[in-house]
Amino acid sequence: MNIDGNDKAIIEQALKAAAANTTDYQEICQYESVLEKLGTKSVGANAKEDGFRYDYDDSSDV
Numbered sequence: 001m002n003i004d005g006n007d008k009a010i011i012e013q014a015l016k017a018a019a020a021n022t023t024d025y026q027e028i029c030q031y032e033s034v035l036e037k038l039g040t041k042s043v044g045a046n047a048k049e050d051g052f053r054y055d056y057d058d059s060s061d062v
Helices: 005-020 025-037 043-049
Strands: none
Touching: 005 025
16 A cells, blocks of 8 residues: 555544544554554653643742
């Protein structure tokens, strides 16, 4: 099967949208697996980079 750049972009976008719109963990893992094979950063990886950030400031006597 020959996939050009446009086809790859469409497939990547469809997989990212599908992964973002499901709550089934196993389904998300399958989408991320295919995205990795395509050489694309997965949705889950982006979520990990842009998730909650905690400030562990111990100065409680302010």
